[in-house]
Amino acid sequence: MTVTPRPSRPRTLVHDARGVARLTGWMYFPLAFLGRLPFSMMLVGVLTLTTITRGSIAEGGLLAALAGLGTAATGPIAGSLADRNGQRTVLLVGGGLSVAAALGMLALTAAGAPLFALALVALLLGATTPQVAPFSRSRLVVLTQSVGTREQRGRANSVVMSYESFADEASYVIGPVMVGALSVAIAPWAPLVFSMVTTATVTVAFAMHATGAAHPSRLDYPRATRTDERERVLTPLTVSLILAMLLVGTVFGATLTGLTGFMATRGEAELAGLAYGAMSAGAIVTALGVAALPARVTLRRRWTAFGLVALVGTTTLALSASIELILVALFLSGCGVGAVLVALFSLGAGSVPAGRTATVLTTLQSTLVVGQALVTGIAGAVAETDGANTAFAIAASASLLLTALSVIPLRRTSTAQHES
Numbered sequence: 001m002t003v004t005p006r007p008s009r010p011r012t013l014v015h016d017a018r019g020v021a022r023l024t025g026w027m028y029f030p031l032a033f034l035g036r037l038p039f040s041m042m043l044v045g046v047l048t049l050t051t052i053t054r055g056s057i058a059e060g061g062l063l064a065a066l067a068g069l070g071t072a073a074t075g076p077i078a079g080s081l082a083d084r085n086g087q088r089t090v091l092l093v094g095g096g097l098s099v100a101a102a103l104g105m106l107a108l109t110a111a112g113a114p115l116f117a118l119a120l121v122a123l124l125l126g127a128t129t130p131q132v133a134p135f136s137r138s139r140l141v142v143l144t145q146s147v148g149t150r151e152q153r154g155r156a157n158s159v160v161m162s163y164e165s166f167a168d169e170a171s172y173v174i175g176p177v178m179v180g181a182l183s184v185a186i187a188p189w190a191p192l193v194f195s196m197v198t199t200a201t202v203t204v205a206f207a208m209h210a211t212g213a214a215h216p217s218r219l220d221y222p223r224a225t226r227t228d229e230r231e232r233v234l235t236p237l238t239v240s241l242i243l244a245m246l247l248v249g250t251v252f253g254a255t256l257t258g259l260t261g262f263m264a265t266r267g268e269a270e271l272a273g274l275a276y277g278a279m280s281a282g283a284i285v286t287a288l289g290v291a292a293l294p295a296r297v298t299l300r301r302r303w304t305a306f307g308l309v310a311l312v313g314t315t316t317l318a319l320s321a322s323i324e325l326i327l328v329a330l331f332l333s334g335c336g337v338g339a340v341l342v343a344l345f346s347l348g349a350g351s352v353p354a355g356r357t358a359t360v361l362t363t364l365q366s367t368l369v370v371g372q373a374l375v376t377g378i379a380g381a382v383a384e385t386d387g388a389n390t391a392f393a394i395a396a397s398a399s400l401l402l403t404a405l406s407v408i409p410l411r412r413t414s415t416a417q418h419e420s
Helices: 013-024 027-032 036-052 058-083 085-112 115-128 132-144 150-185 190-208 227-233 234-264 269-292 299-318 323-348 357-386 387-406
Strands: none
Touching: 013 027, 013 234, 013 357, 027 150, 027 190, 036 058, 036 085, 036 115, 036 150, 036 190, 036 269, 036 357, 058 085, 058 115, 058 132, 058 234, 058 357, 085 115, 085 132, 085 190, 085 234, 085 299, 085 357, 115 357, 132 150, 132 190, 150 269, 150 323, 234 269, 234 299, 234 323, 269 299, 269 323, 323 357, 323 387, 357 387
């Protein structure tokens, strides 16, 4: 008797997720998620702490801006060092310095130190806070591209990008909300203490995880000259992504600062982080939803369409006067910006040269922060003198430029992911 073999069932998203988990171990995912929280809480924590303790949204915005600039200055350097020497040392040294900087910020704030002293320690805090998100994305991209067939690697990479986008957006939800909740329940200094403890425990565990040792890309790829590296990394696509990330950061920074100013006029500045969660909630909804979009809706088309959604949301913010309407506008803005972020990181992952994964992805993450930091400082002064709606107008202007950037034609690259 002839036995007809059963046709194989098509692989599902669950199968692919399990395949990725076999490469990392299931404990990797909570570590990679919780390790993001100190970074997602940093700017909001500095802004809230200094605004409440010093009574000035302008000073709070300035210090948060300096923290963001510190991140932007050292992020690409940390990524390059990780690509050359592995991530473990970079994370451990950075984590230790970050804890010391947070202690310094708390001590100086409690002592009523002059603004310049707080500015220096805020810059150091931003420069040393570990960027777990791009390091995690880099690890997983390298791991999934080293096994299986081309089709299996493609499916695994899709799972990785879905997880990373979800984790990023979820951390953006939880981070600001935790700042608000801890500030209300305990004191304005509590978020920084929580971040210190998380860095000293979870970030160290993430650094020591087996996947950290499995990422010495310098052993897999030949070294290039500095000129060659710049040419390979700074393509027309990556330059456009860097500009887009700068604008996304501008939307976040202006929105957060405007919201803090709005809540401060109501005597509820400590609730700004909680209210900001509405924007982050919108972002996480679309981060999960865009994975279901058909392939014919390319990444660039998603960037354009959801950029328009962000424009509608931020314009509504600039015209709002009630907390109810502002919460609705925040959610809508988050829906647009969240999907744009997924598209930008996906395009960035498709443009990564061999052996430069952490460099490119950390650069994009840092650019997002520098946009947020620069505008936080400017919008803080604007919100204090001209009102919160003017700060919201800056976010609307950035959304318009972000959408316009998505339709600028670029030279077609050889990687299908760039345009898909």
